[in-house]
Amino acid sequence: xxxxxxxxxxxxxxxxxxxxxxxxxxxxxxxxxxxxxxxxxxxxxxxxxxxxxxxxxxxxxxxxxxxxxxxxxxxxxxxxxxxxxxxxxxxxxxxxxxxxxxxxxxxxxxxxxxxxxxxxxxxxxxxxxxxxxxxxxxxxxxxxxxxxxxxxxxxxxxxxxxxxxxxxxxxxxxxxxxxxxxxxxxxxxxxxxxxxxxxxxxxxxxxxxxxxxxxxxxxxxxxxxxxxxxxxxxxxxxxxxxxxxxxxxxxxxxxxxxxxxxxxxxxxxxxxxxxxxxxxxxxxxxxxxxxxxxxxxxxxxxxxxxxxxxxxxxxxxxxxxxxxxxxxxxxxxxxxxxxxxxxxxxxxxxxxxxxxxxxxxxxxxxxxxxxxxxxxxxxxxxxxxxxxxxxxxxxxxxxxxxxxxxxxxxxxxxxxxxxxxxxxxxxxxxxxxxxxxxxxxxxxxxxxxxxxxxxxxxxxxxxxxxxxxxxxxxxxxxxxxxxxxxxxxxxxxxxxxxxxxxxxxxxxxxxxxxxxxxxxxxxxxxxx
Amino acid sequence: xxxxxxxxxxxxxxxxxxxxxxxxxxxxxxxxxxxxxxxxxxxxxxxxxxxxxxxxxxxxxxxxxxxxxxxxxxxxxxxxxxxxxxxxxxxxxxxxxxxxxxxxxxxxxx
Numbered sequence: 011x012x013x014x015x016x017x018x019x020x021x022x023x024x025x026x027x028x029x030x031x032x033x034x035x036x037x038x039x040x041x042x043x044x045x046x047x048x049x050x051x052x053x054x055x056x057x058x059x060x061x062x063x064x065x066x067x068x069x070x071x072x073x074x075x076x077x078x079x080x081x082x083x084x085x086x087x088x089x090x091x092x093x094x095x096x097x098x099x100x101x102x103x104x105x106x107x108x109x110x111x112x113x114x115x116x117x118x119x120x121x122x123x124x125x126x127x128x129x130x131x132x133x134x135x136x137x138x139x140x141x142x143x144x145x146x147x148x149x150x151x152x153x154x155x156x157x158x159x160x161x162x163x164x165x166x167x168x169x170x171x172x173x174x175x176x177x178x179x180x181x182x183x184x185x186x187x188x189x190x191x192x193x194x195x196x197x198x199x200x201x202x203x204x205x206x207x208x209x210x211x212x213x214x215x216x217x218x219x220x221x222x223x224x225x226x227x228x229x230x231x232x233x234x235x236x237x238x239x240x241x242x243x244x245x246x247x248x249x250x251x252x253x254x255x256x257x258x259x260x261x262x263x264x265x266x267x268x269x270x271x272x273x274x275x276x277x278x279x280x281x282x283x284x285x286x287x288x289x290x291x292x293x294x295x296x297x298x299x300x301x302x303x304x305x306x307x308x309x310x311x312x313x314x315x316x317x318x319x320x321x322x323x324x325x326x327x328x329x330x331x332x333x334x335x336x337x338x339x340x341x342x343x344x345x346x347x348x349x350x351x352x353x354x355x356x357x358x359x360x361x362x363x364x365x366x367x368x369x370x371x372x373x374x375x376x377x378x379x380x381x382x383x384x385x386x387x388x389x390x391x392x393x394x395x396x397x398x399x400x401x402x403x404x405x406x407x408x409x410x411x412x413x414x415x416x417x418x419x420x421x422x423x424x425x426x427x428x429x430x431x432x433x434x435x436x437x438x439x440x441x442x443x444x445x446x447x448x449x450x451x452x453x454x455x456x457x458x459x460x461x462x463x464x465x466x467x468x469x470x471x472x473x474x475x476x477x478x479x480x481x482x483x484x485x486x487x488x489x490x491x492x493x494x495x496x497x498x499x500x501x502x503x504x505x506x507x508x509x510x511x512x513x514x515x516x517x518x519x520x521x522x523x524x525x526x527x528x529x530x531x532x533x534x535x536x537x538x
Numbered sequence: 539x540x541x542x543x544x545x546x547x548x549x550x551x552x553x554x555x556x557x558x559x560x561x562x563x564x565x566x567x568x569x570x571x572x573x574x575x576x577x578x579x580x581x582x583x584x585x586x587x588x589x590x591x592x593x594x595x596x597x598x599x600x601x602x603x604x605x606x607x608x609x610x611x612x613x614x615x616x617x618x619x620x621x622x623x624x625x626x627x628x629x630x631x632x633x634x635x636x637x638x639x640x641x642x643x644x645x646x647x648x
Contacts, residue, residue: 038635038637038638039637039638042635056547057544057545057547058545058546058548058549058550059545059550059552059630059631059632060630064548064549064550065550068549068550068643069642070550070642071550071632071633071638071641071642071643072638073638073640073641073642074637074638074640075638170614170637171614171615171637182613182614245569245570245611245612246569246570250611251570251611254570254611255572255589258574258589258609259586259587259588259589262574262589262609263574263586263587266574266575266607266609266639267575267607269575269607269639269640270575270577270605270606270607273605273607273642274577274603274605274642277603277605277640277642278603290548290549291548294548341639341640344607344639345613345614345639348609348610348639349613352611352613
């Protein structure tokens, strides 16, 4: 658990922290136009929509930089760490506002430990996902989860390109890198006999007893991490642009509507002030005069004075400042949504995965896996896997022929989209092959006083404590058809599998399976 | 057909004949750029659930603001431009940059 906390903190630490815009040139729009104005020597350019001095004095063409200037005007360090902490604390809903659990008058029955707090805050902010399967709770997330969630909740601003050097903010490029690293931890709650204490005076007979999941180190059944070693994104390809275009509405619709509203309101407030036209005329002449000197500092000073004068025009400065804050937050959410969409479209991806498994009744193993995800055509995808599984402590296993290398595996899967139909929805046909070389026997620890549920052994010595099987080759082939009924969020895979043997049973078998998976996000989206 | 919009001197705004239809298009320079949202004279110009490379609307009488939100395949590094399209004529209106996805200017219908 300490590792999860440390990783979350590490992802904060990777964010830049420096004083806010000391110079207006810290904002890309201003810098770009100042460069052009200095190079042109302040000459009048016609038509005016090409004139750098005119463009600099147009809040509609650089609304983000105007908003940052206005937001920073009365605050020396707008996004200082203290501001971040204050916003974060103010936005949290997990803080125990009443007295501790066992005290009388409490509104919470069970106190939360610090580890659970970190997890619940992260889950609440959408930084990690929690999945429950039987008694196994799996928590997954990537390193960008926490900083991205803070940007989405307007606690951290997103910063653009080189601006990352000038602000306390989350750089898009850094988030993109952090998004490549994902982590997962599974807790098997069946390993622990949980006793729920009833808080004094809080629960009476017949009432529901809420229980808080308090992760315990001994409950961990698996730990995994995955890193994208290489990915490819061809933004000029027609296929990429078509896919990007088709996903824009779902991915960016809300953030772009918010941006239009927030930046639009800010723009209207600035340009509808009574003295705006006079302000532009006055400062256009001064900016051109400064440009004529080709002295960059003079242009910067002239623009800074113009922006300060613009603020003095505002009749309700506090309202405009609030609009600037809202616009900056909307920009941050928009940029984040745009980047998340683009990262989701990475085509060829090569990943490395590490997993440490601690299954009940079996020795601890480590998987090292290389995964390649290769699109072959618009509707065809190939996924390749190569992996080894190692026993963490082979010497502790009381079975003949056990070495550190437990097995090696290769697998390939070919997915072919068969298109949409009105009844079945998108249909995908999959052919998969798997080969495993079992170098060391698979081992199952047995305890006659505590038998493995659902497993019966015939002819086993009553004193046996370890069961193991033969080594050799395991081959498996599978054909699968996956239906996705339109508008349901349900996937129904139907498969037929043949294998020459399994790890524990040395016998060939055929198996037919029908499954159902449900995406609960689509269900909850109905209630939003 | 000649372009309808004329740049107003010393401003980033444009003027054009009222009640005439004008067509604006995006052009890509670095990556692709599309218009996710557009509002003119209080009306939404991009159909819900779409992102477009072309807008067509009638110039309203008097000063009205055109507001756009653009999306870029090159994220904040993306570059494009907004042009008026009146084949065979075409003219540059404004630059579109990924670091400033919101753009606004006035069109004054005469």
